[in-house]
Amino acid sequence: MTQVQTYAGLDPARTDFYRQLLHRMLLIRRFEEKAGEAYALGQIGGFCHLYIGQEAVAVGAMAALRDDDYVTSSYREHGHALARGVSARAVMAELFGKATGCSKGKGGSMHLFDAERNFLGGHGIVGGQIPIAAGAAFAIKYRGGDQVSLCFFGEAAVNIGSFHETLNMASLWDLPAIFLVENNRYGMGTALERASAIDDIPARGASYGMAAEVVDGMDVLATYDAMQRAVERGRSQKLPTLLDVNTYRFVGHSMSDASHGTYRTLEEVEENKKNDPIGGLCGRLLDEQLLSHKDIEGIDTEAIAEVEDAVAFAESSPDPDPEELYTDIYYD
Amino acid sequence: MPILTYRDALTEALREEMERDPDVFLMGEEVAEYDGAYKVSRGLLDTFGDKRVVDTPITELGFAGLGVGAAMAGLRPIIEFMTFNFALLAIDQIVNNAAKISYMSGGQFRVPIVFRGPSGGALQLAGQHSQTFDSWYANVPGLKVVAPATPADAKGLLKTSIRDNNPVIFLEGEMLYNTKGEVPDGEHLVPLGKADVKREGSDVTIVCYAKSVAPALKAADTLQREAGISCEVIDIRTIRPLDTDTLIDSVRKTNRGVIVEEGWPYSGIGAQLVDTIQREAFDELDAPLLRVTGADVPMPYNKKLERAAKPNPQKVIDAVKQVTYTA
Numbered sequence: 001m002t003q004v005q006t007y008a009g010l011d012p013a014r015t016d017f018y019r020q021l022l023h024r025m026l027l028i029r030r031f032e033e034k035a036g037e038a039y040a041l042g043q044i045g046g047f048c049h050l051y052i053g054q055e056a057v058a059v060g061a062m063a064a065l066r067d068d069d070y071v072t073s074s075y076r077e078h079g080h081a082l083a084r085g086v087s088a089r090a091v092m093a094e095l096f097g098k099a100t101g102c103s104k105g106k107g108g109s110m111h112l113f114d115a116e117r118n119f120l121g122g123h124g125i126v127g128g129q130i131p132i133a134a135g136a137a138f139a140i141k142y143r144g145g146d147q148v149s150l151c152f153f154g155e156a157a158v159n160i161g162s163f164h165e166t167l168n169m170a171s172l173w174d175l176p177a178i179f180l181v182e183n184n185r186y187g188m189g190t191a192l193e194r195a196s197a198i199d200d201i202p203a204r205g206a207s208y209g210m211a212a213e214v215v216d217g218m219d220v221l222a223t224y225d226a227m228q229r230a231v232e233r234g235r236s237q238k239l240p241t242l243l244d245v246n247t248y249r250f251v252g253h254s255m256s257d258a259s260h261g262t263y264r265t266l267e268e269v270e271e272n273k274k275n276d277p278i279g280g281l282c283g284r285l286l287d288e289q290l291l292s293h294k295d296i297e298g299i300d301t302e303a304i305a306e307v308e309d310a311v312a313f314a315e316s317s318p319d320p321d322p323e324e325l326y327t328d329i330y331y332d
Numbered sequence: 333m334p335i336l337t338y339r340d341a342l343t344e345a346l347r348e349e350m351e352r353d354p355d356v357f358l359m360g361e362e363v364a365e366y367d368g369a370y371k372v373s374r375g376l377l378d379t380f381g382d383k384r385v386v387d388t389p390i391t392e393l394g395f396a397g398l399g400v401g402a403a404m405a406g407l408r409p410i411i412e413f414m415t416f417n418f419a420l421l422a423i424d425q426i427v428n429n430a431a432k433i434s435y436m437s438g439g440q441f442r443v444p445i446v447f448r449g450p451s452g453g454a455l456q457l458a459g460q461h462s463q464t465f466d467s468w469y470a471n472v473p474g475l476k477v478v479a480p481a482t483p484a485d486a487k488g489l490l491k492t493s494i495r496d497n498n499p500v501i502f503l504e505g506e507m508l509y510n511t512k513g514e515v516p517d518g519e520h521l522v523p524l525g526k527a528d529v530k531r532e533g534s535d536v537t538i539v540c541y542a543k544s545v546a547p548a549l550k551a552a553d554t555l556q557r558e559a560g561i562s563c564e565v566i567d568i569r570t571i572r573p574l575d576t577d578t579l580i581d582s583v584r585k586t587n588r589g590v591i592v593e594e595g596w597p598y599s600g601i602g603a604q605l606v607d608t609i610q611r612e613a614f615d616e617l618d619a620p621l622l623r624v625t626g627a628d629v630p631m632p633y634n635k636k637l638e639r640a641a642k643p644n645p646q647k648v649i650d651a652v653k654q655v656t657y658t659a
Contacts, residue, residue, distance in 0.1 A: 104438030131397025132400055
């Protein structure tokens with residue numbers, strides 16, 4: 001079994017980069033807290049799956065990508081969209097179902113899209129996005145490009161057919177794809193070991209001849225490093241990678257689900273919260289004196305302001321025109 | 333005009349469109365080295381190479397979804413299903429992704445993809461290999477559904493479908509591949525959503541498409557010759573979008589209609605056509621609209637039972653006599 005990679009030390013010359021990572025993680029955390037409140041107020045409808053606790057995965061992974069790479073995700077994708085650079089305004093407005101949302105109010109929480117950023121969407125059927133990401137990788141190879149296609153999905157998706165069908169094709173055809181398993185241990189309320197005969201996810205990669213790695217997904221820099229190796233494998237060798245990124249969801253599966261109770265204990269959740277990815281990065285930056293408490297507070301204040309602005313924008317944005325009901329069904 | 337089989341007309345369309353646009357590629361089981369299970373892709377591997385004519389594992393859901401992603405990234409995939417019976421394994425990708433992504437993304441992404449392959453009843457292939465799912469796909473907004481009856485339409489509609497910016501379900505008649513007909517050389521494009529009046533008539537409108545066109549025409553011949561009943565036969569050619577105008581114009585003239593389809597009767601294409609016609613031309617009708625369909629049973633293996641399960645000219649004749657009250 002592959003060893004978990006951890007990040008060795010910080011480089012003072014890269015403080016700005018660390019600051020950006022911290023800012024993105026805080027932005028996602030504050031955004032999701034606000035989204036939870038707006039949901040409770042009835043401003044956001046439908047299903048809403050928050051990303052609190054998993055911020056290091058999206059932020060660390062996305063930091064290793066170029067703008068022309070492709071990203072595909074699941075329905076827990078607010079954080080992925082924000083980490084990809086979709087504005088907090090456009091994401092919040094989409095959650096509010098407004099015309100100014102990143103999918104014009106037609107997709108909602110589970111279907112955020114951004115063509116300009118090659119963000120191929122949030123997808124609501126478990127595993128449905130995995131072959132789509134391979135298709136983007138196929139297109140890259142077809143055109144002789146050196147981009148990569150990154151696909152996020154949860155660990156529960158490793159038992160669905162599309163995962164196996166896609167890993168086989170990606171390995172068979174040497175596609176520059178990165179299959180990033182966000183392993184938060186529970187598919188809704190079912191623990192990985194209760195659902196998988198083999199819970200060693202890298203072994204699934206091995207069965208398709210694909211390089212695989214276990215990553216500490218509570219460590220944004222470890223995630224970034226592992227992603228860099230995967231990106232390099234994709235860009236220069238045109239080979240796919242499977243990453244088993246271990247993380248933890250501090251909140252329930254969706255807004256209608258308590259954070260603990262039937263399938264996990266309060267103690268377990270509290271224990272994992274001690275390993276907060278944001279607190280972890282802050283601690284190291286403070287220890288190595290790259291940022292001060294005041295710096296961190298400043299970054300957080302900035303993130304909070306950005307989210308408040310996003311909520312105000314979403315609240316004041318118009319609903320889609322009634323005519324929008326019948327547009328975009330077919331592309332002219 | 334050259335005479336081609338329906339199969340060769342499809343091959344010609346694929347070849348011409350692949351020559352015209354380097355973003356077009358063909359993917360599916362046995363499409364390359366084997367020349368296609370039904371030989372529709374014969375010779376394409378030699379011309380275009382294995383980058384553009386891609387053999388896949390038996391993994392319908394996987395390669396259908398891969399096609400959707402490739403289309404979102406700007407290519408124009410043609411995904412061949414060895415038969416549409418096997419496309420059921422891929423229907424999640426067709427319905428949940430191909431059909432929805434333009435809408436769910438607020439029109440940011442297009443999915444220009446053709447899912448094509450043989451469809452409909454075959455010969456003694458029994459319950460799992462001899463089915464008609466046209467109404468399943470036609471039910472879904474975001475998909476276009478095309479079903480050519482003749483070699484010329486096979487070529488012209490496939491070329492148009494490949495150039496369309498939306499997902500197109502292209503249903504080839506498994507029993508039509510060997511039929512022959514005149515096919516225009518080169519640039520022959522048939523628009524989607526335009527029916528073809530195969531035979532003009534004044535007494536009854538017979539609506540049909542794909543494999544049901546032949547029995548409809550045969551019935552019209554017999555009825556004219558033996559009973560003096562003049563039938564107008566309309567091949568709708570595309571199920572979605574539907575050329576409602578041509579249908580209604582015809583019913584206004586004949587005041588009677590019979591719909592012929594291969595599929596099962598319950599919630600079938602004919603049910604939709606009946607709805608459309610009664611809504612748009614209720615006052616013009618002099619008789620109930622009748623449907624000739626496949627029997628409401630899984631397709632049996634036995635030859636005689638199978639024959640009884642399919643539409644045929646006699647069933648069409650009987651229906652026309654009923655609506656003209658000449659039975």
